Amino acid sequence: MAAPAAGEYFSIGSCISCTTCLGQRLQGEVIAFDYHTKMLTLKCAPSSGKPNLSDVVLVNLAYVSDVDIVSDRTATPPPLASLNFNKLANRARAEKEDKLSQAYAISAGVSVEGQQLFQTIHKTIKDCKWQEKNIVVMDEVVISPPYRVDNCRGKEGSALSHVRKIVEKHFRDLENQKSVQRSQAQQTQKDSALSA
């Protein structure tokens, strides 16, 4: 419940750091602040590290402490651009549908491997969805359990070959990851053994 350091206002563009009542440390650039609701919006470094993206954190200052102004605004905030609401609404609907479809698939008993594969494919190809336990990519390729390369069916073409490559790579990476883990595990075991 610590009060904002610099008066009760945060100038747009200034960098703020704070700690939530849950112990989470936040730091970012103020992009909006509403005094009445004590809601502060920060723009933080993207968790994915992609340069064109950013994380937005909406903080309720009522549950924040240690508010500190790291740096004050250096430049006047940019003007607000008009927003395409249709685009936003569509995105919201699409996101919701995706999540629901995914949840539906999960609830249908899809294996973890399947879910992981779906996530991997989804990263590359947005147009993928669950159909029962099958993953349908671009409405052309259907990947059925156990979601191996051989399980990719569809009309021969670039789409199928492309999906196969993705699936192949997914499992290869998965194998590598496992191997690494194994090796690490082995090493740790060895180390422990040695140490022991």
Add this chain to the structure above:
Amino acid sequence: MFALARTITVLSSVFQVAFSGVYANMRMVHVLTSVVGTKCELKVKNGVIYEGVFKTYGPECDLVLDAAHRKSPEPSMGPRREDIVDSIIFKSSDVVVVHFKDVDLSYAKRDNFTDTAVSSRINGEHKEKDLEPWDGGDQHVSGSLESLDNDLSNGWDPDDMFKYNEETYGVKSTYDSSLSSYTVPLERDNSEEFLKREARAAQLAEEIEASAAYKARVALENDERSEEEKYTAVVRDSHTLNRENKYIPPGQRNREAGMSWGTGRQNSPRLVQCSPGPPTPRAGPHDYNTLSGVDQRVVNGGAHPWPSRCPSPSSRPPSRYQSGPTSLPPRASTPTRPPSRPPSRPLRPPSHPSAHGSTAPHSTVPKRLSSEGPPRMSPKSQRTPRGHRVASCRGGGPPGTDFMSQGASAEVSAPPPARSSPSGGTWSSVVSGALAPKSHRPRSPRQNSVGGAPPGPSSLSSPQAGTVPVDSMTTPASATSPTTASPAPNLAATPLAEAKESRIQETRQNSPSANKENVKPMESSSGISRPASKGVLLNYLLQSSSNPDPVFETTVTKSAREPGDKPKEQPIEKSTTDSTGPKVCSESSGSDEVSATPAGSKPSTPSPSPSSSALAAVSEQKRGPDVTSQGVQTSSPAVSASAKSDKEDKEEKKDPVPESVRKSTLNPNAKEFNPRAFCTPPKPATTPTLPRPQGQPSPSIVVQQSPAVYGQAMCFPQMYPLASVSPGVQVMYHVPVPHMTVSQSKPYRPGKVPNMPQQRPDQHHPPGTSTMMHPATAAGPPIVAPSPAYSTQYFTCSPQQFTSQPLVQQMTHYQSQAQHVFSPVMQGSARMITPHTHGQPSLVSSSTTQYGEQTHTMYGKDPNLNPNPFSAPIPQQYPHPSATLHPHPQHPQPSATPTGQAQQGTQHGGSHPAPSPVQHPQHQAAAAAAAAQALHLGNPPQQQMYSALAPTPPSMTPGPNPQSPQATFPSAQQALYIHPSQVQHGYSPNPMAHVQQAHMQSGMVPTHHGTPSHPPVMLMATQPPAGPQPPMAQGTLNPIPVSSTTHFSYMAHPPVQPHHQQQL
């Protein structure tokens, strides 16, 4: 988002527009809206994390997550369907942190229609659709499309259009196929000189036509392949040609048709051009058309905006030439020509001798026309045009009829004149430069009719005969003479000077270039004052023309200024009286004139007198018009019985002068112009060419007006007596005019030309300013002259405005630039402006000599101020109103009452013959103010005008500013000076104006009383207006100060009020 916001707002507060809570925080709204549709993790204060798609938020920052589920600590598995809640609303008080990961904040900003967005999709593969030939198919029965092929006519015949408009809309076209307003018919005679010139012209034409360049150009024009054919037509297979009922593309048709089509096309285009003149008959000599067209073009140098009309005229001339004898006889028969010529010739001889460059050009042009005319007749293009032209000439009111009409036109109606002009137009057409001549001629006829045309016979013979080149030259001269016609009266007094002036005016009218030339000549001749006057004169002439002569009235009425006709007549009468008055005043003015004239050698006394007379006429006219339009006339008379008496006196005086005045007013140009101006709306519609004509007309008009202005100026003094207000204004004009002429001659040309264009684009102000600058720079001293010019402009404006309805139109016109009449006026005003600047210095000197010392200084300053206002083309007109308004204030200051002011003005006039009175008011303002006062006092119309002006703030403002300054000045000369500067500031919008103003101010202040305190104050007042809306504000400001509160009300301009207060 919106939906939520809307629902929320609606629910919470019905229709409470004011956004509450977060919704009032634009940035918060923006950010939260930007992340709508993204997945987020929302932590509540109990530590539970919910993950969902951010859906929306409420005014209290309540958050809604769709498809939210409580995130389990185990990240491995995704949520089960049953774990997901469709949507959860979190109260902001429960929310600790909401984390939107990897959000693209610019997602919603991206639009799909940027070049990048579009190109990214098309990715360079954009391919234009292939054009496919269209085949009507067998079912396409000959009919719709086919009929087009069979219709050899090239659209509506202009006459048909005129007829249709008249029958359907009651719009009468003032179009004169002869373009008499712009050219003068070639006067043929059997004199040796003429024959020589004709032969010479023929030779030259032959040489020109034999030249490769000429042929190449003709080939371009006569290229049967249209641009569509060349570049955009769908290429069809030859088989398509096998058409019976199939549609045949134009290109193919031509090819198939071969020569016949080609000719047809040629005809059509040419016809179109010619259409203005005599659309109907093509029978006329074809050769003439082409040749004439070409010649005209050449002559015009492209200056003419009216390809069609100009060509037609030119073509016509040729045809006439060819038909020569026949055509000529009719003309000769026509009364109009004879009168015109006689006057013109008499005048011409003197004028020619004085020989302004203008005459020479005319002569050359005529030669071409005459000589070329025949050859041209032969050309292909000429054929159709010829026919049209001929037809027009013959059928449309052939020369004879036209002439008759013209002759009668003066009294009868404008239309006739116009027609007559056409006949003359042919002649005039011969030479592009002749344009002015034409106008002159028409005018001259009128003038003749009005002022009586002693030379009539001789002139008639020459025109008809289309005497040899020399004659043609003379004709131009005669044309000038017509212009002079207005001057004619003057000429009587001072033939030479008048002739020169007339010529100059004519030349100006003819074409910008011509104008320039004229100006130069003018300058060369002592006519500097004349040049300035010319610019002014043109306007004046127009105005005067409307007022002065019955013809004008008729024309005006014809043109469509129906309402103002009667009023105008009265005004005219007044003007005439005034003009006479001016002459009388000329004594006083005479000194002024002399001072001014010194610059101009010849004019000196004579010219001044003429100019003064013209000015007087103009002023009178202006006044008259104003009065008529607004009913100010009546009011003015009523206002000042003394003024009336003065007028009467003037009238008496007029008797001697009337002729000159009438002539000036009569000036064919003026009349014609007026009609145009009045009719401008109709004309434009009728002919595309209008633009050019406008430019030309305006120049010519300006010139004429300037003389008129001078005359008016001269008259003004008288006027003052007559009409307290008007006199002052007139005086101002007078003074300025002379100066203008002197210094401006050169500047005017450039200024005029520039002004014209500038005005059009810039709405006058810029041009005016520019012009102003030039004049000012060129002739700083002439300041006085400028003021006259302004005054003249004002007058002109006022006349137009007074015309009543015309005022508004004029305003619009000015603004639009499109209006021909207005444009001329504008030009004139611009010129006027320039003159003013120039004139200022001279004015000062003159004023000093003539006026009291103080008054002189004041005047000088005032002129400057006025110039500035005037400088803006539009402003000029406005200035008039404003000036009128301002003057009142000024007057009031002295006398305390508008009427009193007016009286004062009159008194001044009394003390000072003519100019001095005006000047007394405070010269600059004096003129403007005087005019304004006159208007105010005697002219309710002026107020109306103001109101009308109000619509066109820019122009108005300039005028007003000057006036206002003047008004202020009256109170304190210094203050007045300041005002000018202020005014200038207001004008500041126009860089030029500012500069000029600055110059003016600098010059003014120093010379005059450099009252620091006053100036600053004034500046403050003026500046405010200028700042907000330079033109408007100024205008308003000026008006306000000058005019009484009532004026302010009219103006309704905030800036003005401040000024008034300050002034007050």
